[in-house]
Amino acid sequence: MIVADRKPVEEIIEEVKDHDKILILGCNECVTVCEAGGKxxxxxxxxxxRMHFLNQGQTVRIDERTLQRQCDHEYLEEVRDIIDQYNAVVSLACGVGVQFMAEKYHATPVYPGVNTVFMGVTEERGLWTERCQxxxxxxxxxxxxxxxxxRCAKRVLNGPCGGSTKGSCEIHKDVVCAWQLIVERLKALDRFDDYEKLSALKDWSTDRAGGPRKVVREDLQDESKDT
Amino acid sequence: MRLQYPSNIQIILVPCTGKVDVIHMLHAFEKGADGVYVVGCMEGDCHFNSGNLRARKRVEQVRKILDTINIGGERVQMYNLSSSEGLRFTQFAIEMNERILKLGPNPIKRAADKAA
Structure with a gap:
């Protein structure tokens, strides 16, 4: 899932201080699981x-809504009939949701309510770690x-590097050396011979180096839209 | 024992302090409570293992939030006692009541009255 972390309240207050009708918009997916932007x-x-603005003597309407997702048209459409009631939206979805919301509703400023951090796992409640880039x-x-x-700080494809010490990465002793894990796993799988096979240069054009990416699946696309 | 505690305290029963969430405490302040305190079992004695420990962390979160928005983090407090300690219960009530009386009313309440 996409892991996000809460933004400091002070930062959000600064974002919306000039608005008087604000919708706080949550997302029921990843950010709910990582307890950053759910209901x-x-x-x-x-x-x-509400308490802050009241304490400041400002009359500000603040409403709550949580959508199933903010990264799909059909769910974002659910606020179309109410969006004009607000002059600002604080989206607690990941950066994807904030952007899609902003793309869809041009006339309403959309502010991020969380910091989107990485794609990762819930190791335990309150501890999320990165697994995919x-x-x-x-x-x-x-x-x-x-x-x-x-999981390797250097993204090394034929590791470990010289900075691996007793299973830890040189950037911090609490960071596990990914290549140590790989070696141990290949041994456990009885595939240690594979470790000797060198990886060729990776084509980074499929990563961010190639600019913004997209996935096109013509087999899934609606043909009626083309005609 | 027939111990007396301040009559302006409203008790809300919960099955375990682990049930008390940040939003419950915030809503109490939003609705005009001058202070909120959570009384849980002794740490280490939770029937559900960690209910009172969770409550303590949530009270701390609310304390930080109230400080951030200038309502006063000292208006919220976590206490622990065992079920037979009626005297301590009244002591906590008196202590919290005195603290809140010194702090004065919840500024939200005053602001809401002004806005009305």
Whole structure:
């Protein structure tokens, strides 16, 4: 899932201080799971903002709404009939949702309510860690299911590097060396011979180096739109 | 024991302090409560293992939020006691009541009255 972290309340207050009709818009997917932008976080932020503005002597209307997703047209359409009631939206979705919301409703400023951080997993409640950087060409089959792109600080494809010490990365002792994990996993899978096979240069054009990316699936696209 | 505690305290029963969320405390302040305190079991004695520990963290979160928006973090407090400690219960009530009386009314309430 996409992992996000809460923005400081002060920063959000600064974003919306000049508006008097504000919609706090949550998302029911990833940001709900990482407890940054779901229905509960929407309620907390709305309550905090209401109290702040009241305390400042400002009359500000702050409403709450949480959509199933903010990265799909059909869910964003659910606020079309109410969007004109507001002069600002604070979206607690990931950066994707904030942008799609802003693309769809040009006349209403949309402000981010969270910092989108990475694609990762819930190791335990309150601890999320990175697992994927969306490089566009998955190499997990060769690396025993452990990604050196997202988990190695240097993104080394034939590791470990000289900075690996007792299983830790040189950037911090708490950061596990991804290549140590890969070696151990390949041994456990009885595939250690694969470790000797050198990876060729990676085509980074499928990563951010190639600019903004898109996935086109003509087999899924609606043909009636072309005619 | 027939112990007395300040009559302006409204008790809200919950099955465990772990049930008390940040939003519950914030809503209390939004609705005009001058202070909120959560009384849980002794740490380490939670029937559900970590309910009172979660409550403590949530109270801390609310404290930070109230400080941020200038309502006063000291208006919220976590206390712990065991179920047989009626005397401590009244002591907590008196202590919190005195603290809130010193702080004065919730500024939100005053602001809302002004706006009305």
């Amino acid at each position: 509960k976080e929407v309620a907390v932020l709305a309550s905090v903002l 969306g490089c566009g060409e998955c190499i997990l089959a060769r690396t025993g299911g452990i990604c050196p792109i997202s």
